[in-house]
Amino acid sequence: MQKNQTRILSAALLLFGLLWIFASARPTTSNAAALASGPEVGLFAPEFTLELMSGGQMSLAELRGNVVVINLWASWCGPCRAEMPAIENIYNEYRERGLVVLAVNVTAQDSLIEAQAFATQYGLTFPILLDTDGAVSYQYRLSALPTTYFVGRDGIIKKINIGGPLSETQLRLEIEALLNGAP
Amino acid sequence: MFPVLQIGPLVLQAPGLFLLLGVWVGLNLAGKRAQASGLQSSALDNLIMFMLSGFLIGGRLVFIAANFPTFGNSPLDIFSLNYELFDLSGGLASALALGGLYGQRNGFSLWPTLDALTPFLATLTLSIGLAHLASGAAYGEVTSVSWAIKLRGAMRHPSQIYETLGAVFILFSIGLRKPYKVSGVLFLLFVSASAGMSLFLQAFRGDVTTTTSGIRVTQLAAWAVLAAALALLDRRLHAPTLQSETPTPSQDQ
Numbered sequence: 001m002q003k004n005q006t007r008i009l010s011a012a013l014l015l016f017g018l019l020w021i022f023a024s025a026r027p028t029t030s031n032a033a034a035l036a037s038g039p040e041v042g043l044f045a046p047e048f049t050l051e052l053m054s055g056g057q058m059s060l061a062e063l064r065g066n067v068v069v070i071n072l073w074a075s076w077c078g079p080c081r082a083e084m085p086a087i088e089n090i091y092n093e094y095r096e097r098g099l100v101v102l103a104v105n106v107t108a109q110d111s112l113i114e115a116q117a118f119a120t121q122y123g124l125t126f127p128i129l130l131d132t133d134g135a136v137s138y139q140y141r142l143s144a145l146p147t148t149y150f151v152g153r154d155g156i157i158k159k160i161n162i163g164g165p166l167s168e169t170q171l172r173l174e175i176e177a178l179l180n181g182a183p
Numbered sequence: 184m185f186p187v188l189q190i191g192p193l194v195l196q197a198p199g200l201f202l203l204l205g206v207w208v209g210l211n212l213a214g215k216r217a218q219a220s221g222l223q224s225s226a227l228d229n230l231i232m233f234m235l236s237g238f239l240i241g242g243r244l245v246f247i248a249a250n251f252p253t254f255g256n257s258p259l260d261i262f263s264l265n266y267e268l269f270d271l272s273g274g275l276a277s278a279l280a281l282g283g284l285y286g287q288r289n290g291f292s293l294w295p296t297l298d299a300l301t302p303f304l305a306t307l308t309l310s311i312g313l314a315h316l317a318s319g320a321a322y323g324e325v326t327s328v329s330w331a332i333k334l335r336g337a338m339r340h341p342s343q344i345y346e347t348l349g350a351v352f353i354l355f356s357i358g359l360r361k362p363y364k365v366s367g368v369l370f371l372l373f374v375s376a377s378a379g380m381s382l383f384l385q386a387f388r389g390d391v392t393t394t395t396s397g398i399r400v401t402q403l404a405a406w407a408v409l410a411a412a413l414a415l416l417d418r419r420l421h422a423p424t425l426q427s428e429t430p431t432p433s434q435d436q
Contacts (some may be wrong), residue, residue: 005420017382017406024386025397035335095217096397163196169260170267172253 026044041141041160045070045151048136050104050129053119058102058127060151066100067178068151069171072137073103074110075118078147084122090171091126097179098153101126106145108134149176152181188385193409198314199266205310206235209303212359217299219361226289241277245270259354294367294419301373305358308377312347321346324389340387349380371416378409 009172038045045068049059060068071087073080084103091101107130117127131137140149148166150159159174188195212230214224246269247254247261254261262267286296315321323332323340331338353376362369382405385391391399 006420007417010417012378013413014406014410017379017409020383020386021398021406023401024399024402026393026399027397038188167251167260167263167265169250169263169266170256170265172256173250176253 009055011108039149039155039157039160043157044155045149045157046139048139050131050166051137053105053116053130058129060102063100064155066098066151067094067153067175068149069099069101069175070140070149070151071101071103071146072106072131072140072142072148073146074103074106075114076110079164080146081118081122083167084118084124084144086166086168086171088122088124089168090175093172094175094179096128099175099179104131104136106134106137106142107132108137149180152178173183195315196266198319198320201310201313201317202307205307205313209273209310212306213300213303216302216359216361219299221295222291222299226291227296230282230285230289230291230296231303231395233285238274238278242269242271242274243279245273245277249273282294292366295362295368296367297370298362298366301362301370302354302358305354305373309347309350309354312343316343316347319343320390322389323387326387339389342384342387342389345384345387349384353377353380365419367419368416371412371419374412375409375416378405378412381405382409384436 037046039046045060047061048061049057049061052058060070069087069091073084075081087101087103091099103124103126107115112130115128115130118124119139120170129136140147144162146164146166148161148164149157150161152158158178161170188197188200200209210228213227213231217224243261245398285291286293298316319334321343323342323345325337326340327338328340330341332341333339353373357369357373357376358367382402385399385402385405386399388399391401393399
């Protein structure tokens with residue numbers, strides 16, 4: 001191909017590229033999807049109300065304004081066991097600054113007795129909720145244990161961590177960012 | 184989407200597996216093609232391994248440096264296998280620096296080496312597409328087209344499939360070709376095609392950062408890369424002094 005032909009082709013490609021960039025620009029109207037609820041980053045964390053292991057009930061809705069870590073776990077899950085001490089440490093370190101940890105036991109796939117023994121063994125002080133019928137696991141499209149959702153003060157999921165174990169440093173970095181972020 | 188493969192208590196990250204597979208296949212392909220670029224396949228393997236090591240170690244070190252006080256509370260996390268504790272740009276910079284240093288010390292010529300690396304890079308690009316497909320990341324824009332998939336609570340463009348198909352096309356049309364007579368042309372064609380493909384396909388992505396006027400930042404970056412690659416390609420193809428360049432380093436015995 002001649003020198004001029006290749007240059008004309010290159011220029012045409014670049015011009016088409018520029019036109020495509022402008023043609024495919026996103027409308028700048030408000031994003032309706034951001035108002036939706038779903039177990040995905042950028043969407044509101046789906047609401048739920050569950051029984052507490054210690055008795056009573058707790059709803060996600062009543063925690064709006066706090067940074068919430070929702071951790072789905074089971075007593076037989078090795079990575080859950082490995083990361084739980086780090087979550088407990090972080091909870092104790094940040095609870096006074098507005099961190100709430102909701103440890104949702106996937107009771108439908110676990111044994112309540114084993115789960116209670118687990119909580120005692122690790123001296124867990126944060127609320128432990130019981131997903132006895134698996135509804136919350138389904139609602140959050142649980143694909144592996146553990147799965148952790150980091151929810152901002154605005155109720156929007158900021159990050160999802162599938163699998164584990166989470167390290168204390170990662171938890172600290174995520175939570176610091178959420179606590180220091182805009183409400 | 185299948186982000187993890189759970190085998191009993193063992194949770195394997197499917198995207199990570201695809202990336203590892205991509206590295207392994209890419210290394211093999213690059214090794215086989217190295218000879219055509221005048222390089223020893225073992226020398227190229229070493230270069231890639233140096234760059235991968237630089238990427239992994241450099242990315243972690245830069246992350247630690249940027250978050251040093253936090254690591255002070257849990258210093259053993261420096262050795263954590265958690266891939267979230269990683270700085271991507273730091274890793275890339277380290278890989279390039281280490282690769283450049285290794286190449287310089289071992290007398291690699293730049294353009295033949297980049298040609299030889301092209302099959303590796305093309306395979307890695309494909310594995311990134313597959314990793315996105317597995318994880319559900321790099322998801323598409325909301326759409327009503329008949330082939331839309333349900334993801335993240337809405338019907339969306341299957342952007343990960345577009346990305347994977349684009350990478351397959353580039354791999355077979357450019358990545359697996361033998362190098363051209365003028366060194367560097369194969370690599371620059373690969374970069375141009377990848378940037379062009381990205382520029383086109385980013386329009387269907389839903390997870391994009393935009394300017395205030397709605398322009399997708401990644402498209403602007405892809406356009407800039409495309410412009411640079413085309414300019415370099417023009418220089419390689421039409422500069423008479425470069426036509427006779429032949430690779431000098433590490434010829435096979």
